[in-house]
Amino acid sequence: MRWLLVKDVQILRRSPLLVSLLVLYPVAIALLIGLALSRGPERPRVAFLNQVPPGQSTISLGNENINAAKYASQLFQSIQPVRVRSRQEAIDAVNSGRALAALIIPSDITRKLSSGLEPGEVEVVYNGDAVKQSFVESTISSKLADANAALADKLKQVGLQDVDLLLNGGTFDLFGRSVPILGLRATRTIIAAELARLKPGSPERGALGRVDRFARLAVNNLDLSKQALATISQPVTVKRTLLHGRRTPLDAFAVAVAVTVSLMFVCVLLGAGMLALEREENAFARLVRGLVSRESLLAEKVCLSGGCAFAASLLMLVGIGAFVGLNWGRFGLWVAALAVGALAFAALGVAIGALAREVRAASLLGLLLTLPLAFLALVPSGAVAVGVYDAIRVISALFPFKPALQALDAALNDTRPGVGISLLHLAGLAVAFGTIARLSLRRFA
């Protein structure tokens, strides 16, 4: 088997075109898939028109002044603003594609917000493209929600300060003058002292008692209202619970897909092609006449294609890791996922080679089979009818792409199901395809 392996490596070394195709093609496909799956532009270009006159960008709320510019700069962190001077210019920018959308801040927004009675309104101009639209819409509306929440928080702070002042007293700034405020708690203390000094049955006692009861009620209820105010700023918060599937940053998932696709192509094409080559060169009959067993021949092809693919994809992963933040602490798991994945893909490859029997037919069959399988495995649940999705799940489970992707995704991103179960799945598939290959060799020569 060792000599056969040496021979195959020699043959590969002398077929530079084949080898470069085998390496470049999957890398190109993988990059394309990675591009398609990765996020859109990190910061979309958005035309930005601010009609608020300079110097009027402060919103005064009670005792507080809020600078609207601070919220604008928050929004600018997630978009690439293209500054325009008029509404028409903003619309032109969207039409020409210079910007994905335009955001127009009207001049009266600070006045409206300061009044505290009317909500402020901003205008967003889109183009017709559905994908861009939803993308920009979600970006802008999520940022606006952030700004709303931040404003609401500010409003809450102001409200709380006012309630506090009313309860506990202090000083209040009014047109630059400090006005002392007594506060309800202090009021109650004074009244209680006065009540104690009055004789029982004195006529003032009834009136002061009523004032005291009101003050007590007010103190208690205003205390409660502080809690109510705290709730208003974020009435509902989201607690995420993940049942199945991934919660992977999209670009880390794209890395897993790209590397798995490369692993699959190199394994399948090399395994299928090199096995079929033994027959095309008429050497198969000579070899299995007692020189090597059919099992060893298959094992040799699995080692060859799996080994090459493993090395290529590990290199690719390490190369990508230099640019994309990957968790290097899990390197051992990467290796395990790639190695067992390579084994299963190589077994699929030799099965294809044994069935197809000719190099060209084997390569064609390899491509025809693996490409749709990869796409099937990427169909998200919910994108198709339940019955169709179940069928897709069954088909995907019968071939190594889905479990190999899950194993690598789990190794890279710590997703579920864990690495272990996917590796077991892959090992099972390796045995199954190895058996199919062995059975097909009966009518190989």
Added chain:
Amino acid sequence: MAVSTPPRAPAPLAAHHLTKRFGQRVALSDVSLDVRVGERLAVIGPNGAGKTTLLAILAGVLAADEGSVSRETRALGWVPQQPAVYSKLSVAENLRLFARLERVADPEAAVGRMLEQTGLRERADDELGRLSGGNRQRVNIAIGLLADPPVLLLDEPSSALDPRQRERLWELIEGQASAGTSIVFSTHIVGEAERYGDRVLVLADGELVFTGTPEDLHAQEPAAARDFEAAFVAFLRARGH
């Protein structure tokens, strides 16, 4: 009175009632044979007669549907009709690979010997894919001889060879046979069967229609006394082939 027969070594290769079908087509029908030590057995017959099928079954590459073969697979050298060599490897690399797979004691020595015997020493480092058909065939034959097997099966070894190379080939085979190697070869050049075969086996449409010495075959068609080839053609024609 007991008739004393000369003591005979057991036949190193024997086949009994071999039948092989490919679907409806009967490629071989009830063929039996045995080969003695150092004997050269020529298999002749028209295209599609079943020569390759017979040799492949003897070599253990193909399984017969009926009948049996007694032999030791590893002790057989087999030279297939289609060269079974790696076209991306050089002559020497092909020989070295198969010498190692055959577990020849000294692979390098075996490679050197074969390069010498086939006269391919100057082409040792050329890729097989760049050699002419005849030279590929010479490597194909050399691989079959590498392990110095006691029985050698050659399927049309002389096809694609020029007359000088053919001469060399038969010298080589004569040498092997006189050293005790049993040889079974097929050929379309019936003159070779007459000259180099101790016995001739004639196949037609999968049936064994004649076994005997070339002289016996010749004697069957006295009218075609001119040459062996004419006798062979007349023999087949008389039997409707």
